[in-house]
Amino acid sequence: MERMFLWALFFVLFSFCVSSGKETEPPLEMEHLTSELLESARTPEFFDWLVRSRRKLHENPELSFQEFETSEFIRTELESLGVNFTWPIAKTGIVASIGSGAQPWFALRADMDALPIQEMVEWEHKSKNDGKMHACGHDVHVTMLLGAAKLLQQRRNELKGTVKLVFQPGEEGAAGAYHMLKEGALDKFQGIFGLHVAPDLPIGTIGSRAGPFMAGSGRFLATIQGSGGHAAMPHKAKDPVLAMSLAIISLQHIISRETDPLESRVITVGFVKGGQAGNVIPETVTFGGTFRSMTVEGLSYLQQRIKEVIEFQSAVHQCNATVDFMEEKSRAYPATVNDEALYSHAKKVGEHLLGGESNVRLLPMFMAAEDFSFYAQKMPAAFFMIGAKNESMKSGIQLHSPYIVLDEKVLPVGSALHAAVAISYLDGQSVRSN
Numbered sequence: 001m002e003r004m005f006l007w008a009l010f011f012v013l014f015s016f017c018v019s020s021g022k023e024t025e026p027p028l029e030m031e032h033l034t035s036e037l038l039e040s041a042r043t044p045e046f047f048d049w050l051v052r053s054r055r056k057l058h059e060n061p062e063l064s065f066q067e068f069e070t071s072e073f074i075r076t077e078l079e080s081l082g083v084n085f086t087w088p089i090a091k092t093g094i095v096a097s098i099g100s101g102a103q104p105w106f107a108l109r110a111d112m113d114a115l116p117i118q119e120m121v122e123w124e125h126k127s128k129n130d131g132k133m134h135a136c137g138h139d140v141h142v143t144m145l146l147g148a149a150k151l152l153q154q155r156r157n158e159l160k161g162t163v164k165l166v167f168q169p170g171e172e173g174a175a176g177a178y179h180m181l182k183e184g185a186l187d188k189f190q191g192i193f194g195l196h197v198a199p200d201l202p203i204g205t206i207g208s209r210a211g212p213f214m215a216g217s218g219r220f221l222a223t224i225q226g227s228g229g230h231a232a233m234p235h236k237a238k239d240p241v242l243a244m245s246l247a248i249i250s251l252q253h254i255i256s257r258e259t260d261p262l263e264s265r266v267i268t269v270g271f272v273k274g275g276q277a278g279n280v281i282p283e284t285v286t287f288g289g290t291f292r293s294m295t296v297e298g299l300s301y302l303q304q305r306i307k308e309v310i311e312f313q314s315a316v317h318q319c320n321a322t323v324d325f326m327e328e329k330s331r332a333y334p335a336t337v338n339d340e341a342l343y344s345h346a347k348k349v350g351e352h353l354l355g356g357e358s359n360v361r362l363l364p365m366f367m368a369a370e371d372f373s374f375y376a377q378k379m380p381a382a383f384f385m386i387g388a389k390n391e392s393m394k395s396g397i398q399l400h401s402p403y404i405v406l407d408e409k410v411l412p413v414g415s416a417l418h419a420a421v422a423i424s425y426l427d428g429q430s431v432r433s434n
């Protein structure tokens with residue numbers, strides 16, 4: 001009994017020390033910060049500005065490393081907010097700074113490029129550039145980061161360090177993040193946070209997971225050289241079509257026979273080109289695709305085996321093959337791996353901002369790839385999906401669909417979340433170093 005009393009006393013004292021100590025985030029302060037940010041971003045004036053910006057970007061999509069007008073639009077907005085920035089980085093990229101200018105430096109990231117897709121949604125702000133569309137929501141990503149810039153700029157004198165806003169080119173296969181890093185634009189950063197819209201998650205929810213979240217991904221292009229001839233006399237030719245057919249089938253055996261069934265790996269051949277006529281054996285054929293894995297070792301294993309399988313299957317048919325992994329043009333992306341501590345931080349901020357744990361979901365790993373992974377290799381990083389589901393959109397429509405409709409109510413939520421994650425991260429760092 002007495003012992004229990006002592007324990008109880010100890011517990012009360014202990015919890016008092018913890019709750020008054022500097023180490024833990026006072027929940028009330030976080031509650032206050034997040035609701036204030038969200039309220040600001042949802043005022044009609046702020047929301048209208050977000051919607052106008054997003055629609056302007058949506059109407060004018062530009063492909064990877066051609067984001068010249070997008071970049072100019074961002075710079076104009078930053079200038080009118082009075083925010084400093086460095087430009088150009090990796091052709092069209094921008095890094096803006098808000099705060100004291102001193103360390104710690106914490107980054108928020110948005111990608112700027114669109115896809116070579118013809119928009120099929122009929123609405124007032126449909127893409128004006130034929131064959132190009134913001135079908136991956138990067139227009140929304142840019143706008144949410146501009147929204148965060150505005151919120152942060154209002155609080156610039158209270159920031160305990162510096163928030164860096166990274167607007168990067170070329171996420172869609174062109175490894176823009178790799179090129180931003182290569183130019184040294186993110187040296188000495190302590191961490192980075194990124195958001196991606198999710199058309200299947202409701203507004204007011206986010207989701208992610210600690211550790212590996214999205215796949216590493218590479219591309220390949222194969223050419224099989226045979227020797228052409230008359231289709232009626234195959235013995236006088238070397239048929240590259242048959243060699244390719246067997247090679248494509250054998251590629252799937254790398255997954256089904258060489259990969260642990262409990263590991264996630266994918267090989268997909270996405271195109272084949274060869275031949276012109278039904279009565280001619282062509283000289284050459286080309287085909288190509290993508291391969292994915294959740295680990296660095298998995299990705300390099302697949303790369304090595306794809307080359308071997310295509311070369312050997314070609315040899316079986318007396319043809320020659322070359323396999324190109326296009327390192328310069330479409331560099332392989334590593335897997336996106338979330339830092340445990342930064343993931344937990346963003347999750348906690350999200351729970352406060354979105355009013356409850358059920359709005360912050362634990363998502364399964366998935367095999368899409370993201371060049372945010374290059375940042376995650378260099379510094380602690382956390383990448384979250386954010387709900388942008390528009391109830392009017394037919395279910396089953398995914399990112400990269402010409403029919404995608406994103407709900408603009410995500411804009412204030414994403415802006416406030418970006419800002420809250422950065423502000424409270426810097427607050428936490430200053431507590432630790434005090």
Ligand SMILES: *[C@@H]1O[C@H](CO)[C@@H](O)[C@H](O)[C@H]1NC(C)=O
Nearest residue numbers: 084097098099100101102162
């Ligand atoms: C912005 O630029 C001004 C003028 O160069 C400088 O004094 C200030 O420190 C800069 N702010 C940040 C956050 O880098």
Ligand SMILES: *[C@@H]1O[C@H](CO)[C@@H](O)[C@H](O)[C@H]1NC(C)=O
Nearest residue numbers: 225226227238318319320321
């Ligand atoms: C394949 O390459 C070898 C060595 O260069 C060559 O002798 C042969 O003719 C080539 N075969 C075809 C079908 O191109």
Ligand SMILES: *[C@@H]1O[C@H](CO)[C@@H](O)[C@H](O)[C@H]1NC(C)=O
Nearest residue numbers: 390391392405406407408409
């Ligand atoms: C949702 O989609 C409908 C139909 O396209 C559109 O009218 C509405 O503005 C969208 N909602 C938002 C908030 O974007």
